[in-house]
Amino acid sequence: MADTITFVDHAQPVLPPGEYVITTTQTITESPEPFPATRRFTVSADRFSLAAGRVTAVFPPDGSLGDHRNVLPHVMLDRPTLPWERSSGDDEQPPSGDVRPWLVLLLFTQSQRPDPKVVRLADLGAGPAYFPATPLEAHQSPEDQATVIDVPRGVLEEILPSAAELPYLAHLRRTEGAPDVAVVLGNRLPSADEPSTAHLVSVEGRYRADGFDLGPGGPDSLVRLVSLASWRFACVAENQNFAALVRDLAQHGSPLRLADSGNAAADGLLRQGQVPVRHTLRQGGSTVSWYRGPLTTGPVALSPLPATRSSDGLLRFHPDIGMFEAGYAAAWELGRLLALQSTDYATALYDWKRRRSQKRLRAALEPATGYPLDVPDIDDTLPDTVRTWLTGLAGLAGVPLMYLVPDERLLPVESIRFVSLDQQWIRHLLDGAFSIGRLTAADAELDRAGPPVDRATVVTGALIRSGVVSGYPGLVVEAFAEGHDGPLEEVGTIRLTPDIMLCLFAGTLNRLDVRQRPEAVHFAVELPAAGRFGKSLRNPDGESGPVLAPLPLGPGGRLPIGDLISGIAATLGVETLGSGDFARQMIETAERVTFLSS
Structure with a gap:
């Protein structure tokens, strides 16, 4: 946004509010009498109330x-x-x-x-x-x-x-x-x-x-x-004031993780941003498992996406401490639940998968019969409704705060946390959302490549909890990579609560600028x-x-x-x-x- 502002004394309307009369006269050479016409009109404007959004x-x-x-x-x-x-x-x-x-x-x-x-x-x-x-x-x-x-x-x-x-x-x-x-x-x-x-x-x-x-x-x-x-x-x-509130955040800046516990095995997970949470098992029992959301303290290596049909297949067990790690399983289950909640998306995805299966079946049958099937061609292009919804989900749109910050101690009042986005967590989230209509192992193999959604491979950002978020609604946050003057592309800015804001950018963040908009x-x-x-x-x-x-x-x-x-x-x-x-x-x-x- 440009920062050049010009101040002008005033701007008067061409026609102020009021009643107006227009009179015109037409004269025809062959007629001795002119033909006058009069029209009245009203120019209205706000007076006793302002229109919404004024x-x-x-x-x-x-x-x-x-x-x-x-x-x-x-x-x-x-x-x-x-x-x-x-x-x-x-x-x-x-x-x-x-x-x-x-x-x-x-x-x-x-x-x-x-x-x-x-x-x-x-x-x-x-x-x-x-x-x-x-x-x-x-x-x-x-x-x-x-x-x-x-x-x-x-x-x-x-x-x-x-x-x-x-x-x-x-x-x-x-x-x-x-x-x-x-x-x-x-x-x-x-x-x-x-x-x-x-x-x-x-x-x-x-x-x-x-x-x-x-x-x-x-x-x-x-x-x-x-x-x-x-x-x-x-x-x-x-x-x-604005500057003091933002500068104070630097005094409370630290990685998005809890303090060490003294147990070497547990401390290794804590340093990754994992936190212990209550976990209800599918069979009805309960335990305590490790959980980490998509926001991490550093980059996370990617691994091949398994053909998942149930979130239980993504649970990891740590035998040295006797606990499950449920982060990726929770991401997959959350994606599926959010997809089912969106009727338009779920319906469009299911219909597309049915067309995709029909087209693959036709492609398999035509060589076997030796001649083209006399049926219309099947369009298996991914609908815009599905692509748009998945793109928003990849930017964490609709993901509840508790999945992003599972423990309030991770983000105290008046603090800032620099984070990386765990792309493996995002892949499982999208795969869960993409699993609608996945019934058989063959369906899972078809979906194994994941949803065809373009997204940045490296995403970093900042998580801010401060009165400056609620007090200055027009806040502008820009990120810059090391050695580059131009800002990084914004992946998304999400206000999770009135005083918590998550800002994500494509690339590795080295510098973050927080400022007010020109209208502020x-x-x-x-x-x-x-x-x-x-x-x-x-x-x-x-x-x-x-x-x-x-x-x-x-x-x-x-x-x-x-x-x-x-x-x-x-x-x-x-x-x-x-x-x-x-x-x-x-x-x-x-x-x-x-x-x-x-």
């Missing part, structure tokens, strides 16, 4: 715990024109020529957090909370619903941006090779002492010449806002002293530039956007700044942490 990303991530004290939250929207499709109510444009958006991102502390509720559009103005009369558009019904929050007037007076600040709190982000997105930026820093809740609200028509229309009443009177999206996050210790580039300030903030600026070439003199924070951690704009312009020696220029100065680039595999 919000593409938020920062800080929903539910994240990190050091967000100096971060200005933001939300990304998939339609580039969305923040400027309606009017905030103040038609006077700022000197920079920017357009004021109708969307505002408000940040509430836990003690201020409003309770969202759903009301009919007909009831927006009902109740004690103030909401100005708002005519509905042609495509809207009084029975339609909207999510609203009722906020004390005193709180809104403290956190709402002024009309002059609005243009700088929305911009267009253009990433090379990706669709344009609109970004709406908050104007308040999160509290370090309590959780924060962000609400993207509509301010359509709410700004007047003297500021936002708060309605009558005192500081405790309620003002109603339409909430279009919301999420929560919290600030914790200073070392809980966020906006932040420096906090040199209590109650003050500063910012390291950028020169036109993108390199580090002058440092803005510290400014006082407003009430409740609100940034004085007007003073900040003036300070940046004066420091850089420019007359005006657009919202794109402001965003470019406020960003913190996506961080990257590199691991070297030992």
Whole structure:
């Protein structure tokens, strides 16, 4: 993915929402009267709710715990024109020529957090909370619903941006090779002492010449806002930011194995990543056997695939310690069970095997009869349904976590494990899935070559268990081989649980880079002293530039956007700044942490 980002002030729609009339007149030379025609149409757009998927990303991530004290939250929207499709109510444009958006991102502390509720559009103005009369558009019904929050007037007076600040709190982000997105930026820093809740609200028509229309009443009177999206996050210790969380993984990096036990025979298996697990035998008895999943501490030699008709044939017995090794048997049985669970795959495979047998029988009969059989040719091409499903299984798609990490001690909290993929385990897994319809020894011999699935011969990767996996959903993990600049081909990235991720690559991994996606580039300030903030600026070439003199924070951690704009312009020696220029100065680039595999 390209990392080049362009910040654009705004993008207005060609036709704003509203009612339109088109009138055309046709004049015919032979007719004294013209022929007029009038057509009416409506341009609709999001207003009281957002369509599903309209919000593409938020920062800080929903539910994240990190050091967000100096971060200005933001939300990304998939339609580039969305923040400027309606009017905030103040038609006077700022000197920079920017357009004021109708969307505002408000940040509430836990003690201020409003309770969202759903009301009919007909009831927006009902109740004690103030909401100005708002005519509905042609495509809207009084029975339609909207999510609203009722906020004390005193709180809104403290956190709402002024009309002059609005243009700088929305911009267009253009990433090379990706669709344009609109970004709406908050104007308040999160509290370090309590959780924060962000609400993207509509301010359509709410700004007047003297500021936002708060309605009558005192500081405790309620003002109603339409909430279009919301999420929560919290600030914790200073070392809980992205870079610190990822670097801490290196302190808990070790092979995917348990510690030695003191028994030489058992320690040899433990060093291979084997763990003792409970094993129920087919006859009904129970014992303890060794098990290792597909993730190993190093490469594993391949051996010929046996003609297996039952997983019991893959059990290995270690007489020196009197225990079975059940890893390959479990892989074969798991593959068969997953195949039976997938009705489409199992049916398609069985039908294909029947056609394959019929074609082989025909090939054997034709020489014996001396003439071609008068039957249609049989197509024994492996169906795409079967090939696709097996390819996904080869990348461990659908394999339960307990088969990958059979003992929690293998992968403690906040740890990373560099692993190799045991191709012999994968072959047995695929063979089990391929065994549907395998009834006789002849069937097993036909299947002995294994399913014809292309896969890398050497696969390595990393298994990560960390809050950074859940806290940063857009995580990018890239692997590099020794002496090569280009990344290895990705075999698959699987989120096994909210905080466990497995990344596999074709080839031998030597270096692993963990970084945030470009859309995770966020906006932040420096906090040199209590109650003050500063910012390291950028020169036109993108390199580090002058440092803005510290400014006082407003009430409740609100940034004085007007003073900040003036300070940046004066420091850089420019007359005006657009919202794109402001965003470019406020960003913190996506961080990257590199691991070297030992």
